[in-house]
Amino acid sequence: MQGCAYNTGMSPVPNPAASPVPPRVALVTGANRGIGFEIARQLSRAGLQVLVGSRTLTRGRAAARLLAEQGLAVEAVRLDVTDAEQVRALAREAKTRFGGIDVLVNNAGVLLDPRGGGVLDSRPAAYERTLTTNLFGPLRLVQALLPGMVDRGYGRIVNLSSGLGQLSEMGSGTPAYRISKAALNALTCTVAADTRGTGVLVNSMCPGWVRTDMGGPDAPRTVEQGADTALWLATLPDDGPTGGFFRDRQPIAW
Numbered sequence: 018m019q020g021c022a023y024n025t026g027m028s029p030v031p032n033p034a035a036s037p038v039p040p041r042v043a044l045v046t047g048a049n050r051g052i053g054f055e056i057a058r059q060l061s062r063a064g065l066q067v068l069v070g071s072r073t074l075t076r077g078r079a080a081a082r083l084l085a086e087q088g089l090a091v092e093a094v095r096l097d098v099t100d101a102e103q104v105r106a107l108a109r110e111a112k113t114r115f116g117g118i119d120v121l122v123n124n125a126g127v128l129l130d131p132r133g134g135g136v137l138d139s140r141p142a143a144y145e146r147t148l149t150t151n152l153f154g155p156l157r158l159v160q161a162l163l164p165g166m167v168d169r170g171y172g173r174i175v176n177l178s179s180g181l182g183q184l185s186e187m188g189s190g191t192p193a194y195r196i197s198k199a200a201l202n203a204l205t206c207t208v209a210a211d212t213r214g215t216g217v218l219v220n221s222m223c224p225g226w227v228r229t230d231m232g233g234p235d236a237p238r239t240v241e242q243g244a245d246t247a248l249w250l251a252t253l254p255d256d257g258p259t260g261g262f263f264r265d266r267q268p269i270a271w
């Protein structure tokens with residue numbers, strides 16, 4: 018389990034990500050709505066240069082306009098995380114324009130299982146599409162952006178996982194989603210182990226049950242509450258944790 022161990026160091030060292038010159042560049046996937054939108058808002062408010070990833074540029078630009086009304090300048094970028102060429106193109110453009118992406122928030126996700134069903138009730142296509150978005154999307158982005166982070170000696174990767182992906186509490190229902198988030202957690206652990214000592218910190222988080230299109234209207238938590246741990250992990254000091262799984266800024270079991 019060494020790959021999943023994390024350092025809990027949280028020093029009062031000033032946060033380099035909040036430094037105005039030059040701002041760190043953050044990409045949030047699926048940021049046109051829901052928790053991703055709020056993460057983009059909070060990162061922009063913290064002084065980072067934020068790219069709002071969106072499957073369609075129209076929706077991304079609408080999100081950017083909403084943030085502009087709050088005095089926050091973000092840029093919408095077209096990014097379907099299941100499209101390998103779009104991921105590569107974005108990585109190339111970010112390298113040319115900014116030298117690379119410093120902070121990657123893998124937020125985009127889907128929940129396609131039928132409500133209340135077990136393993137037999139979700140169709141094979143639902144498993145494939147869920148893993149394509151929730152696991153292979155983040156993996157693609159890591160493969161495209163991590164080399165630049167390691168070269169520059171700085172990177173923060175935040176993977177939006179879920180309590181439904183906890184192996185220690187694995188239950189029935191939403192099987193494709195659960196499997197995808199457990200696998201995403203494994204990705205977090207292995208990338209964290211690969212990058213130990215490089216300046217790149219890689220963590221998973223659960224936002225809790227949040228009122229969004231995915232979470233539904235009965236969820237108890239606001240997007241602000243759900244996004245807070247992502248903000249913290251995206252702006253960790255250099256001696257912050259890596260290879261951990263967090264909710265409300267506290268470690269939780271895998």
Ligand SMILES: NC(=O)c1ccc[n+]([C@@H]2O[C@H](COP(=O)([O-])OP(=O)(O)OC[C@H]3O[C@@H](n4cnc5c(N)ncnc54)[C@H](OP(=O)(O)O)[C@@H]3O)[C@@H](O)[C@H]2O)c1
Pocket residue numbers: 046047048049050051052053071072073076096097098099123124125126127150177178179180223224225226227228229230231232233236
């Ligand atoms: N809400 C909760 O209670 C909860 C709990 C635990 C974990 N989470 C996780 O938190 C993250 C955000 O959830 P949410 O509640 O904000 O979900 P949401 O309201 O359904 O929003 C999902 C976002 O992901 C985007 N997306 C989906 N597939 C994509 C793709 N292939 N490429 C790019 N973007 C894509 C959507 O874009 P479109 O607008 O184009 O569809 C949308 O912007 C997800 O990873 C989710 O699994 C949520």
